[in-house]
Amino acid sequence: MSRLFLVVAMCCQVPFLSAAKLQSGPMIGYATMAEVLVWVQTDAAAEVKVAYWPEDDPDSIRFTDTIQTRKQDGFIAKCIADTVAEGTQYGYALYIDGDKVEPRFREEYREGTIPLTFSTPPNWRFRKDGHTPFDFTIGFGSCAYINEREGGYDRMNSKPYGDGYEIFESIYEVNPDAFVWLGDNIYYREPDWTSRTGMIHRWTHDRSIPHLRPMLATIPQYATWDDHDYGPNDAGREFWNKGMAKEIFSLFNGNPSAGVPGIPGIFTYFAWGDVHFYLLDNRTHRTTPGLALGQFGYPPQQLGKAQIDWLIESMKYNRMQSRSSYPSTFNIIGIGSQIFSPHSKDGLQRYPEEWQYLIDRLIAEELHNTIFISGDVHFSEASRLVVEESNFTVTEFTSSPLTAGPWPGSPAKNNPYRLDIFPGEADRYGERNFATLTFEGPLWERRVVVRYYDTNGELINQDPDKAPGEPTGESIIEVHNPNLDPRLRR
Helix, strand or coil, X not given: CHHHHHHHHHHHHHHHHHCCCEEEEEEEEEECXXXXXXXXXXXXXXXXXXXXXXXXXXXXXXXCCXXXXXXXXXXXXXXXXXXXXXXXXXXXXXXXXXXXXXXXXXXXXXXXXXXXXEECCCCXXXXXXXXXXXXXXXXXXXXXXXXXXXXXXXXXXXXXXXXXXCHHHHHHHHCCCEEEEECCCCCCCCCCCCCHHXXXXXXXXXXCCHHHHHHHHHCCEEEECCCCCCCCCCCCCCCCCHHHHXXXXXXXXXXXXXXXXXXXXXXXXXXXXXXXXXXXXXXXXXXXXXXXXXXXXCCCCCCCHHHHHHHHHHHHHCCCCCCCCCCCCXXXXXXXXXXXXXXXXXXXXXXXXXXXXXXHHXXXXXXXXXXXXXXXXXXXXXXXXXXXXXXXXXXXXXXXXXXXXXXXXXXXXXXXXXXXXXXXXCCCECCCEEEEEEEECCHHHCEEEEEEEECCCCECCECCCCCCCCECHHHEEECCCCCCXXXXXX
């Protein structure tokens, strides 16, 4: 009897001991007209799958393949919803070891479970009414520091550096069609970047805060990195563990690609409607500042010529013209550090030959309607380069930080390119924030509107003389289409 009791007891304990739970996510990664990535992390080895259905046909349920999570991969599953149609809203449900799991809102924010949904972008070319782009909004931000005071991770002789995690719930409320993380998306601490275990720990810890749940579960997420989610402060190509850094970054994010054959890195591309997005890698090819490379005929670099050439050639191919299957009205280039401000200690201006090569290529290829979005500097500003002899204008919007410590920012004299989009006397914003770009209007009259929001979701660049939600006039960029094919107006 005692042996029988022991066997029964052991059998009864097995499900309890092996039962896995949701650690973080679900997170919507890239979303295309043909497939959508749903990212999930469990806290132990488990089988994960996702059910999904068109919201207007809830009985038409499909399932992703079942993914087995493993410790060496951080217990992460990347489930692909590959039976989808363009321009469709889907509901979905998460299953772990056969049990339906329903993520909940943070109790202090809202009661109940999070409505799990994702959407595919519409097909706007060669429709019944011709080429008809749709209006949409993309969010962006940078520098998300999540405190971890216990365990010796944070610096003990200072106050907590991270705060205002409610900003992620504000992003959920604003509800952009996609969100772009512009680097320092986590902050590796000294115990983290020297090992796979440390890197997985940092991403797991930061991804697991409840404030992130609604935003991640319903909005497609894209990301590039800066130094703190790559390795040590200001690290570049010399970082000995950069191969591991790329692997873990790709594991914890849902980008559609990472680099191209022959050009390493995590840079990637995606399109949403008539707007093309290029997320650059400012770490993999970055040379250490101060090296005497010039005397050997090798100028310092942050991006590398190969990456810049890929960028320019991709943009040239996709520019607004009828030959391309999906031409671009606007090109949005995301990067972890600033492009125009000479005061930015890690900006592209610190690499003058490379900066000039990038600008010259943009002008030579007539790549109008180019906008940079950037982070890094812990305050927000807009910058604009105008080259009158070439009739060329390019604008940069910097949004920083999300939850890391802010600072007031440098005065205008330190950035001759600054564009004042904020009301009143302020020409920059020195508190936590995120931003959105809204693309609207018919194809030949497209425009993009930038809006900056504070932690509570209040519009920062609100025009005081306009209705709530309307930003200042300087926050609007009209499309520049000198070579627009008249056939595209149909």
